[in-house]
Amino acid sequence: MELSAKDLALVRRLSDGLPLSERPYAELGAPLDMAEDEVIARLKAMIEAGLIRRFGVVVRHRELGFRANAMVVWNVPEEVVSEVGRQMAKAEGVTLCYRRPRRPGRWDYTLFCMVHGRDRAQVEALVAQIALRFPYEHKLLFSSRRFKQQGAIYGKVA
Amino acid sequence: MDEIDRNIINSLQDGFPLTPTPFADAAKALGIEEDDLIRRLQALRADNVLTRFGPLYNAEAMGGGLTLAAMAVPEDRFEKVAEIVNAFPEVAHNYAREHALNMWFVVATERPEEVAEVLEAISAGTGLEVYDMPKQEEFSLSLRFEA
Numbered sequence: 001m002e003l004s005a006k007d008l009a010l011v012r013r014l015s016d017g018l019p020l021s022e023r024p025y026a027e028l029g030a031p032l033d034m035a036e037d038e039v040i041a042r043l044k045a046m047i048e049a050g051l052i053r054r055f056g057v058v059v060r061h062r063e064l065g066f067r068a069n070a071m072v073v074w075n076v077p078e079e080v081v082s083e084v085g086r087q088m089a090k091a092e093g094v095t096l097c098y099r100r101p102r103r104p105g106r107w108d109y110t111l112f113c114m115v116h117g118r119d120r121a122q123v124e125a126l127v128a129q130i131a132l133r134f135p136y137e138h139k140l141l142f143s144s145r146r147f148k149q150q151g152a153i154y155g156k157v158a
Numbered sequence: 159m160d161e162i163d164r165n166i167i168n169s170l171q172d173g174f175p176l177t178p179t180p181f182a183d184a185a186k187a188l189g190i191e192e193d194d195l196i197r198r199l200q201a202l203r204a205d206n207v208l209t210r211f212g213p214l215y216n217a218e219a220m221g222g223g224l225t226l227a228a229m230a231v232p233e234d235r236f237e238k239v240a241e242i243v244n245a246f247p248e249v250a251h252n253y254a255r256e257h258a259l260n261m262w263f264v265v266a267t268e269r270p271e272e273v274a275e276v277l278e279a280i281s282a283g284t285g286l287e288v289y290d291m292p293k294q295e296e297f298s299l300s301l302r303f304e305a
Contacts, residue, residue, distance in 0.1 A: 003220075003221070011215070014213055015213075016210060016212075017210035017211045018211050018212040020181070020199050020211065022181065023178060023179065025178065025180070037178075040176045040178075043176055044176055046213075047176075051216055051220055052214065052215055052216065053215070054172040054213070054214040055173065055174045055176075056170040056173065056174040056211070056212075057170045057202075057208050057211055058208060058209045058210050058212070058214055059171070059207060059209070060206055060207060060209055063205070063206050064207060081295075082295060085297040097296075097297040098293045098295065099294045099296075099297070100226065100294060101291060101292070103289055103291075106259075106289065107259070112226075141256055143253040143254060143255050144254045146251070146252075146253050
């Protein structure tokens, strides 16, 4: 999907969030000279094209009580990493699952998943369950501090 | 946070109505009044439970660049380095993690080629090596949380 200049302006206006008002799409469109139905149609198209993954509340997991999160990294051989990734993504507690490159001598892990839980013990128990099914060498990298969590910024005018 | 707030968070993480009066429609589905829904969303945002209300963009599909990067930061320089890294507007999240590679951050840029430029600038600004760990394959994005 090609984004027009108007679409980009809409994306930029939306990056801070939808106005919490009765007619938010009309409000969004007004300064861009876009009618309400045009805003709605463009947003629908962006969702359909996968440019917008989700549309709704974006939560801070820590404030919701998910105080522990571990990035769990697995040393899975390249030949099977895609299949293992597809399966592991469905395991309980896994919110994200990606394949990333090895850095020989520094970093041996090819599969990354995020596991969130209320506390460390819960995360460890979830990972132990996953490791029973996928017995690859792995490490839990708990986050000790969060420095920054913000939405990425898109649609800046070049 | 009460039962209604939890309901709102659990049911509005995706699929917000694209209709002229979306808050009224969403409120109806939740069995509450529109102004109650709006007030609660304002409060949840003020309390920082929500970062925002709206789209979660797919950086790559938007034509942008995205990567995860890691650094091994000496403990005594950690705060200073975090300040330098976080000052880049392209750094979306940054977490301290327990490993030799102890700082992990996400870089999102307008154009794909800018990722390398930002990582180089971070490396130059901190004097540390930055390990780029771009996504090669994605198996899920079900980043939903039960309240």
